[in-house]
Amino acid sequence: MALLPPEEGWYFKKVAKDEKMWITLALVVCLILFFWMVVWHIYGKQNPSFTTYRTTPQEFNALATAFMEKYKTGEMNGIPVVEPPPNSDVFLVAKMWRWEPVLVLKKGQEYRFHISSLDLLHGFSLQPVNMNFMVYPGYDYVLTFKPTSAGEFAIVCNEFCGIGHHMMIGKIIVKE
Amino acid sequence: MEEKKKTPFLQLILDDFMLLLFLGVTIYAVFYLIWGLIELAWLSPIPSELKQSLIGGK
C-alpha cells in the first residue's frame, strides 16, 4: 500500500509481463535518444558550437568596431550595414538595446559568427527561421552559420535585458 | 526449519536513505557542478592571429 509498508517479500515479486515489456521499450528508446544526439554531432548540420573564447566587453567592442569599419557598406536607421566576405570572422554585438551591425550575407556560404554582449545577457533569436542562442558578456560564442534561405531576417532579443528589451531587434539580409 | 531469506544487497541500498542522499548529492556535484565549472575556467582567450588581423595592423 502506498501509505502502509510494503508486503513481505516485495523485493522478490516477479515483474508482470506487460510492465516488463513497457520498461524494455522505454529503455531502448532512451538509449536511442542518447546516441542520436551524439550521432547528430557527426552527421547532422545543426549543432551548438564547440567554440567559446573568453573576452571582455572592451576587447570585443574594439574587435567588432574594427570589423565593422573594414566591411561597412552603409547605414540603416543609424546602424552600420556590413557585408563581410564568405568564410570570414563576423562580429555581432549585443547591447542594451540593439544589435550591431546589420549583416549582408550570401546564401550557401559559411560565416564564422562571434557573438558577445557588452553588458547583460541577451538572446539571439533568428526569425522566422527560429534558431535561438544565448549571448553573454565576457564570452565570445563562435557559431559558424551557413544561411540556407535568402531574404530579410530579424534578430529578436529573447533574453530579458531591461526596460528596452522589446525594442532590441536586429537584421540580417541574405542575398541569393 | 524456517529459512530467513538474506536481504539482497540492492534492497539494502533501496532501504538506506542516507546512502541515497550521499549518492544523489555527489553524482550531481561531480558531473554537473564541478565538471561544468572546470570547463568554464579552462576557456582560452580569442586567438591572437584573429585579433592581429583586425586591430594589430591592417
Added chain:
Amino acid sequence: MFRTCDITGLKVDLNAEKLIKLNAVMAVVSLLIGVIGALLLVLTRWQVVHLLPVDWYYRVLTLHGLNALIFWIVFFEIAGLYFGSTIVLNSRMSSSKFGWLAFILMVLGFLLVNFTILTGKADVLMTSYAPLQAHPLYYLGVILFAVGALIGVFLFFANLLIARKERTYGDSLPLFTFGLVAAAIIATLTLATGAIIYIPTLLWSLGIIKSIDAGVYKLVWWGLGHSSQQINVTAMIAVWYLGAFLAVGGTSINEKVSRFAFVFYVIGINVASAHHLLVDPGPSPAWKVFNTSYIMYIAVLASMIHAFAVPSAVESAQRRRGFTKGLFDWLKNAPWGNPAFSAVLLSIIIFGFIGGVTGVVNGMEQTNIIVHNTLSIPGHFKGTVVGGTTLAFMGATYYLIPLVFRKRISFFGLAKLQPWVFGIGIAILAVSMYILGAFGVPRRHYDITFSGGPFTYTFNPATDFFWVLFAIGGIMAVIGALMWILIVVVSVFFGAPLRGPQDMQLQIASPPPPAKEEHGFEAPGTLTLTLLFMGVFLIFLLLNWGWLAAMWEVR
C-alpha cells in the same frame, strides 16, 4: 501529544499537525498571489488587451514566478514532508522548535521577497541572471526562505531516523514516504546550491564582491533552479501513488520497480539542469550531451516507469474488484466524482502528454536550438509543474481538508468540477504557448510588435488564433485556481466540522480482494495508454528533428 485518527487509525502527532496546517495555509496564500499575477500576465501578453505597462509587466512576471513556482509549491511540500515522515509512519516530529524556526524563516523570506519585488527593487525575473542586479534585501529574502526550507528537509530526515530507530514501520518505508525521500534528497542538493549561488550574489549586491561571472552564475543557478523542479516531479509522483491508494485502494503492482524508479531520479535527474545551457557559450558539447542525456535518460526511464506503474496501480485494484470487461472498463468505473481522483488522473495525462513529450525534445541538445527562450518553454512547464504538480497537490488537498483540518469540504459540487476547469484550462494554455513559441514568439517579452525598435518583424498571422486560445486557456485556468482557493479557504476557516467517518465526502477505499493467479498481463489498459503515449512522443520527436534539419546550418 498524539490523537488517533478515527478514520484512518493512524497516530497523529499534534505538533506535526500544527506545522502541516501552517505551511499549507502559507502555500495557499502564495498561490493566490501567483494566480492574480497570472491573470495580469495573460491579459498583458495578449496584446489585444496589453493590460500592464512595461515596468509592471516584468515586475509581475517576477512576482508570479517566485510565488507560483517557488513559494506555493515549497510550502506545500514541507507540509507534505512532515506528513509523510510522522503521521504516515505512526511516528513523531523530531523537533517542534526547529519546525517553527523553519516556518518563521520561510515566512520572513516570503515577505522580504514579495516586498522588494512590489516596490520595484527586484525587476530581475525569477532567474535574476547576473549582471542584472536586485536589491540586497531580495537576495536575503531568498536565502532566508531557502534556509528555512532546508531545515524542514533536515527535520524530515531526522523524523525518519527516529521512526527507524523506534521501529514504528518495519523494514521498508511505505512507498509514499519513499517517494518523499527521493524528493527530499533532491531538495537537499537544490537548497545547498541555492546557498552557493545566492550568498556571493548577495555580497555582490552589497558591493563586497566586485563582480559575478555571468557564465558561472547561470550554471550554478540552474543547479538550484531546475533541481527544484525535479523535487516537484518526485513529490507529484508520490502524491499520484497516494491518490491511487486513497481513492481506489490501488498500490504499485511491483514495489521494487517503483522504488528503483525513485532511485533513478536520485541518481540521474539533477544533472539535467544542463538543458538550460544547451545553446549557451561555455560548457562543451560533451558536458552538455552527457548531463542532459546519459544520466538524464536514467531519469526519463524512471518517469516512464512511473507512467506505467501509477495507472496500473489503479487498473489492478479495479480489476480485482470485478471491472474486467475490455480494456478500459476499470477506468470508466473509476471514482471520477472524487475530485482528488480526477485531479490525479488529469495530472498524469497532462504531465505525460504535454509536459513530458515536450520536455524530452526541448532537452535534447540540438532541438533546443528551436525552442530556447521562446514561449514554448513556459508552455512546456505549464504542462509539468502546473498541470502536473499543482493539479496533483490540489487533488491531495481534498483529502487534507477532512483528515488534517477535520472539516467538511464546502461547495462540494464545485469541488467536483474544479480539477476539470483548472486542468483543461492549463492544457489549452500550455499547448497554445508551445505553438506560439514554435512560430518564434519570445518568452519574457513585453511587445512583439517591437515598437520603438529600429526595425520591425511580424510573426506569422496564424499566431493571432493561438493568442486567443492562450487567453481562453489562461483565464479558464485562473478561474479553476480561484475556485480551488475559495473552496479551501471557506472549508478550512468556515466549514462544517468533521465529526467522524460518517462526515467523509470522499471515500477512502478499502483494499481490493487479492489478485487471483497471475497470467502475465496485469494491466493491459495501462499498456495501451502508455503505448499511445510513446507513439505521440515519437511523432513529436521526429517532427522537431525534421524542422531542425530544415534550418540554417550551424556548428
